[in-house]
Amino acid sequence: MKKIEISRRKFLQGSVALCVYATSSPATIIPKKTTKTTITEATNIPYLCNMCRNKCAGFARVEDGVVTKLNPNQYFPKSRNMLCPKGNAGIDAIYDKDRLKYPLIRIGKRGDGKYKRVTWDEANEHIKDKLVKIFNEQKDNRSTLAYCNGEGFNKNEYIKFFGGKIGSANFLDEGSICLNTKLGATILTIGDIGEPDIAGSDFVIMAGANRYESLITPDSIDMIKADKQKLVVIEPRCTVTAIKADEWLAINPGTDLALCLAMIYITLKDELYNKEYVKKQFDDFDKLKEHILKNNYTSTWAESKTNIPAKKIEKLTKDFFTASRPLFYLGRRSVWAKNDFQFRRAMVLINALAGSINTKGGIIFGKPLKLPNEEINQPFYSNAQGRFDLDGIVYGSSKAGSWLNFREKLLNGSAPYPVKAMFIRKHNLMQNMPNIKKTKKMLEMMDLIVVLDTMPSDTAMMADVILPECTYLEREDMVVSFNRLEPSLALRNQVLKPLYESKSMQDILKGLGQKLTIPLFELSMKHDEELQESIEEMGKLEAFEDGGYNLSELYKQDISTRNKILISKTFGEKAYTSLKEKGVWYPNMEKYHKEVFNNSYVYYPEDRKFYTVNKKYRVKCHIDKLNKHGYDAMPTWRDSYDFKVPDKSFRLITGRYVMFTQSATANNIMLRDIMKTNHIWINNTVAKNLNIIEGDRVEVKSNIGKVEILAYPTNKIAPSVVFFSHGFGSNSDELEQAFGNGANDNQLIEDKMENIYGCAVMNETDVQIRKIRT
Amino acid sequence: MAKYGMAFDYKLCINCHACEVACKEENGILLGADKHRLWIGESEPVGDFYNLARDKGGFLQHQCQQCENAPCLKACPNDAIYRDENGIIQLYESKCDLSLNCMDACPYDARYVDEKKHITDKCIFCSDTRLSRGETTTACQITCPAKVRIFGDLDDENSEISKILSQREYFTLKPEKGTEPKLFYLV
Ligand code: SF4
Numbered sequence: 001m002k003k004i005e006i007s008r009r010k011f012l013q014g015s016v017a018l019c020v021y022a023t024s025s026p027a028t029i030i031p032k033k034t035t036k037t038t039i040t041e042a043t044n045i046p047y048l049c050n051m052c053r054n055k056c057a058g059f060a061r062v063e064d065g066v067v068t069k070l071n072p073n074q075y076f077p078k079s080r081n082m083l084c085p086k087g088n089a090g091i092d093a094i095y096d097k098d099r100l101k102y103p104l105i106r107i108g109k110r111g112d113g114k115y116k117r118v119t120w121d122e123a124n125e126h127i128k129d130k131l132v133k134i135f136n137e138q139k140d141n142r143s144t145l146a147y148c149n150g151e152g153f154n155k156n157e158y159i160k161f162f163g164g165k166i167g168s169a170n171f172l173d174e175g176s177i178c179l180n181t182k183l184g185a186t187i188l189t190i191g192d193i194g195e196p197d198i199a200g201s202d203f204v205i206m207a208g209a210n211r212y213e214s215l216i217t218p219d220s221i222d223m224i225k226a227d228k229q230k231l232v233v234i235e236p237r238c239t240v241t242a243i244k245a246d247e248w249l250a251i252n253p254g255t256d257l258a259l260c261l262a263m264i265y266i267t268l269k270d271e272l273y274n275k276e277y278v279k280k281q282f283d284d285f286d287k288l289k290e291h292i293l294k295n296n297y298t299s300t301w302a303e304s305k306t307n308i309p310a311k312k313i314e315k316l317t318k319d320f321f322t323a324s325r326p327l328f329y330l331g332r333r334s335v336w337a338k339n340d341f342q343f344r345r346a347m348v349l350i351n352a353l354a355g356s357i358n359t360k361g362g363i364i365f366g367k368p369l370k371l372p373n374e375e376i377n378q379p380f381y382s383n384a385q386g387r388f389d390l391d392g393i394v395y396g397s398s399k400a401g402s403w404l405n406f407r408e409k410l411l412n413g414s415a416p417y418p419v420k421a422m423f424i425r426k427h428n429l430m431q432n433m434p435n436i437k438k439t440k441k442m443l444e445m446m447d448l449i450v451v452l453d454t455m456p457s458d459t460a461m462m463a464d465v466i467l468p469e470c471t472y473l474e475r476e477d478m479v480v481s482f483n484r485l486e487p488s489l490a491l492r493n494q495v496l497k498p499l500y501e502s503k504s505m506q507d508i509l510k511g512l513g514q515k516l517t518i519p520l521f522e523l524s525m526k527h528d529e530e531l532q533e534s535i536e537e538m539g540k541l542e543a544f545e546d547g548g549y550n551l552s553e554l555y556k557q558d559i560s561t562r563n564k565i566l567i568s569k570t571f572g573e574k575a576y577t578s579l580k581e582k583g584v585w586y587p588n589m590e591k592y593h594k595e596v597f598n599n600s601y602v603y604y605p606e607d608r609k610f611y612t613v614n615k616k617y618r619v620k621c622h623i624d625k626l627n628k629h630g631y632d633a634m635p636t637w638r639d640s641y642d643f644k645v646p647d648k649s650f651r652l653i654t655g656r657y658v659m660f661t662q663s664a665t666a667n668n669i670m671l672r673d674i675m676k677t678n679h680i681w682i683n684n685t686v687a688k689n690l691n692i693i694e695g696d697r698v699e700v701k702s703n704i705g706k707v708e709i710l711a712y713p714t715n716k717i718a719p720s721v722v723f724f725s726h727g728f729g730s731n732s733d734e735l736e737q738a739f740g741n742g743a744n745d746n747q748l749i750e751d752k753m754e755n756i757y758g759c760a761v762m763n764e765t766d767v768q769i770r771k772i773r774t
Numbered sequence: 775m776a777k778y779g780m781a782f783d784y785k786l787c788i789n790c791h792a793c794e795v796a797c798k799e800e801n802g803i804l805l806g807a808d809k810h811r812l813w814i815g816e817s818e819p820v821g822d823f824y825n826l827a828r829d830k831g832g833f834l835q836h837q838c839q840q841c842e843n844a845p846c847l848k849a850c851p852n853d854a855i856y857r858d859e860n861g862i863i864q865l866y867e868s869k870c871d872l873s874l875n876c877m878d879a880c881p882y883d884a885r886y887v888d889e890k891k892h893i894t895d896k897c898i899f900c901s902d903t904r905l906s907r908g909e910t911t912t913a914c915q916i917t918c919p920a921k922v923r924i925f926g927d928l929d930d931e932n933s934e935i936s937k938i939l940s941q942r943e944y945f946t947l948k949p950e951k952g953t954e955p956k957l958f959y960l961v
């Protein structure tokens with residue numbers, strides 16, 4: 001019989017990072033009014049979650065106009081009838097008392113948090129005056145306005161407005177502080193981003209991803225559910241994912257590439273790879289083989305880099321290549337080391353060497369449902385200049401940009417023109433990228449900062465104008481197509497009318513567009529010679545209409561009308577009804593969707609899943625363009641990648657907990673109830689030597705800053721490494737729960753960039769630790 | 775009339791806390807980390823970093839065991855605790871004077887003090903919320919990503935819980951106490 005007896009009280013004392021003891025922070029938990037559900041009549045409205053970027057589907061229970069419970073939606077293949085803790089706590093995002101409620105204009109100094117409440121019209125008027133002045137000074141160079149977005153939904157529409165209609169080239173999103181190296185490495189190597197079929201695999205290696213602890217997605221669920229699957233986790237610390245793995249291999253931070261190179265070496269040398277597949281799909285296989293063998297990436301060599309015993313590397317490789325359907329999970333989220341692009345690329349190559357591409361249990365291409373694009377008429381601004389954040393970066397993504405390069409070029413004056421205005425939508429710049437001091441300096445260079453958000457985040461406190469967006473439960477959004485293996489459409493229906501004076505993004509942009517259309521057109525008339533010519537040719541009115549200068553064009557119809565037309569026209573009335581009533585639709589859903597056992601469902605029968613599709617693609621071992629730019633055309637180890645930590649220092653690694661995957665939930669009262677603050681993990685033996693015990697306050701210092709945080713000595717981290725999680729240490733005193741609670745990793749993390757995609761490298765900062773004597 | 779119980783496929787648990795939040799939201803449980811009807815016990819890895827012994831099944835679900843032979847019921851000096859027609863241990867809230875005898879008597883630490891209502895509270899299988907409006911799942915069960923929790927009528931041989939208990943081995947917590955718990959841990 002099993003004996004795990006951990007009582008409630010023990011739980012309170014000992015629980016990992018979920019500690020409950022009081023901190024000296026000013027945050028106090030205020031008792032919340034109970035939201036207990038009742039037996040009265042209620043409506044259940046299908047919606048899509050937005051507490052993180054996974055977008056699970058749920059039904060909101062509404063009693064008497066109040067959301068009392070969020071329940072999972074069994075129809076959505078992507079979220080498999082579950083809601084994570086964040087999803088459940090969505091109620092507290094709507095009813096957060098600190099929410100942004102009204103449009104605000106700054107009256108104090110930037111950053112000191114003094115604002116006055118204004119009407120929407122006053123806010124738009126203020127924006128107009130400033131923007132006209134800026135564009136006039138910059139001679140209608142529209143790119144002097146930069147705009148960024150951190151929310152998954154409505155991003156395209158946001159781009160259509162500021163990029164398409166207003167005409168700025170400077171768009172940035174979270175890609176360069178998130179997963180762009182992985183996306184890029186996959187596209188460049190096999191021509192598509194693909195989707196991992198974890199459920200179908202019998203042997204999974206997971207490196208550089210933490211799917212049980214940091215966020216929960218279909219992949220996490222499939223891993224839990226897959227019996228007869230072997231899971232090997234490669235991680236520098238013993239995470240929940242590592243605890244649940246069949247095997248956990250502790251690795252030196254930033255050396256996963258060395259492990260991959262050794263795996264490739266072994267499989268080439270011992271000819272374990274799938275020869276038939278390689279022959280059919282690979283380009284430059286011989287070059288790869290020669291390169292890897294010549295460099296002698298043996299398991300012994302890899303042991304010296306990774307600290308994983310050579311024998312284990314040998315065994316891992318053999319087990320992987322002899323499994324029926326092996327998958328090296330490509331990871332997601334965050335760029336850990338300078339070599340991240342090559343690491344992700346090596347992972348793709350390992351999958352390809354095993355033949356695990358476009359097949360069950362591997363990386364599948366699948367067949368997503370295609371939604372038509374709503375075309376808009378985009379003006380051409382001849383004075384608008386191009387973006388500069390991708391200068392000096394080999395590939396980069398114009399859909400995401402490079403934050404660190406953008407910021408650096410503005411700060412060091414090498415940007416070709418000034419950026420004077422910034423529109424920031426749900427993107428917490430003051431928390432989310434390394435070296436916050438620099439971000440603050442960049443924002444201080446702006447003449448106009450407008451923030452669209454639901455919460456008074458640290459970034460909102462830097463704004464000149466704050467526009468309160470409604471939460472995800474208060475609006476309908478355009479329908480979205482999800483997934484490739486089991487494709488579906490899902491719709492975020494409106495559960496409540498926007499609270500206070502908040503508005504949906506579309507309504508915000510509609511108002512702004514109406515206010516800006518004429519003044520901005522007049523500016524172009526003044527500065528834009530091509531426009532002047534067309535006016536001469538066809539007259540003002542026609543030049544205006546023909547040129548697409550009406551900024552609110554897309555918002556002539558409201559979202560629900562647009563959805564109705566678009567869905568019914570493309571997929572039929574039934575699809576529309578299903579999306580309204582069940583939140584989800586895919587072909588044959590009624591026939592395919594079945595309960596198996598205990599609230600688990602199947603969504604597609606086996607023979608209807610898109611495991612293998614007809615698609616032309618090549619596996620590219622050698623990428624010439626990389627060579628031309630002075631980078632490695634094939635994954636290669638460089639001495640600068642070696643893991644070395646100076647004496648008396650520690651390597652700081654960061655990560656996320658499912659309650660706070662992004663900093664947006666930092667003020668959520670229910671989630672704070674579960675995890676009050678963050679702690680720094682220090683190896684228990686090291687801590688003992690430093691005389692640090694659990695709950696001690698320590699100072700952590702890097703080259704760029706210092707923080708104070710509580711200590712958590714543990715055997716789950718290596719002596720040379722320390723860890724604390726992202727999502728804490730907010731500076732905005734408008735956030736009662738989050739303010740001053742815990743520490744923010746980006747106050748310590750140095751701004752180091754990898755040059756293939758211009759991504760911020762998160763795990764290459766060394767820190768020193770000192771106990772604070774009290 | 776039913777005899778409700780819950781089985782846990784406990785090795786699947788990833789300690790994500792979704793169940794805890796769902797229970798609090800559904801049942802209007804007070805905020806505060808010591809106020810909860812359910813919690814997950816964690817057994818931490820032992821040894822030093824390079825030789826850690828991990829326990830894959832180290833996350834265990836805890837909540838009121840709905841004892842057939844309930845020490846809390848017997849211990850209450852005010853007869854405030856009773857068993858309802860579905861076998862769920864309930865409380866007459868007006869009779870509870872916070873003598874806390876039930877808390878001392880419970881071998882599972884299942885009860886906590888609800889300071890707002892001045893009662894001892896614990897899991898009641900969502901009986902005054904979900905079950906009372908005809909739903910057949912509990913809040914913690916339905917939200918669980920791993921579908922660890924199987925809830926149902928032990929008297930109904932066709933229920934999923936009866937089926938799984940007839941197919942798989944299981945253990946109960948502290949059987950030596952003779953409480954006859956109705957929570958079952960599947961092995
Ligand atoms: S929701 Fe399920 S997986 Fe998550 S902690 Fe609860 S029982 Fe475990």
Ligand code: SF4
Nearest residue numbers: 838839841844846880
């Ligand atoms: S677990 Fe505790 S509270 Fe629940 S019935 Fe048994 S003795 Fe009573």
Ligand code: SF4
Nearest residue numbers: 797897899900912914
């Ligand atoms: S059954 Fe209901 S009351 Fe009991 S722990 Fe689960 S959610 Fe809470």
